[in-house]
Amino acid sequence: MPINAFPQWTPALLQEQIDAHKHRPGALLPILHAIQDRFGHIPREAVPLIAESLQLTRAEVHGVISFYHHFRTSPPGRHVVQICRAEACQARGSRALEMHARETLGIDYHQTSADREITLEPVYCLGNCACGPSLRVDDRILARVTPERFDRLVDELTTQVLKVS
Structure with a gap:
């Protein structure tokens, strides 16, 4: 949801x-x-x-x-994307994924994209250490996220279904 x-x-x-x-x-x-x-x-x-x-x-x-970084003082975007920053994910490429995500979305951590679709947050361990780099989108954890997979995810999250009458 x-x-x-x-x-x-x-x-x-x-x-x-x-x-x-x-x-x-x-x-x-x-x-x-x-x-x-x-x-x-x-x-x-x-x-x-x-x-x-x-x-x-x-x-x-x-x-x-x-x-506490967990607390937000402004409404989040439609989706919250959290990138794991723990050591295991760093060893598996999360730093490069972080840079790519910030550049792709045009925002930094604790910010929301201009279209109000995605809020980007850091998280310090999703308990998915062997499968890093990991991220959580809303309540769903994704493993082995590459920059290319991140781009597909952003496309999926920001694509709106239009009803034609």
Whole structure:
């Protein structure tokens, strides 16, 4: 399923996620994960709501969001492509794949293509070490990805089916 199937957030829906997790030990990370899982990113408007609910400063909440690369503060593209940067994949060519992906898409990590189709992110091990370089597209892991296979993947992800009436 494409990642863009996230519902629109509202302050009430954000607060619902916060309230569901705020009584857990170390509640900040579960809250951040719940919000991103539900809405695809953590809207900046969530920061004061979380801070107030957990009796933290906005700076403390923002600091955690900005520390972990997993958290997004803007909506992702229709598809999220994560390239493995772990040592095993590096040994099998992931650095060259990274360069090719950034050049092909015209973006760097943590950015989204101009057409809002693809967000590019690094990931540090997909558990597919013997078959690198690996990447994850949305929830699907692909192995032995070459630059040519990456190009075919981008074509597949960005091709829209048109209905002719």
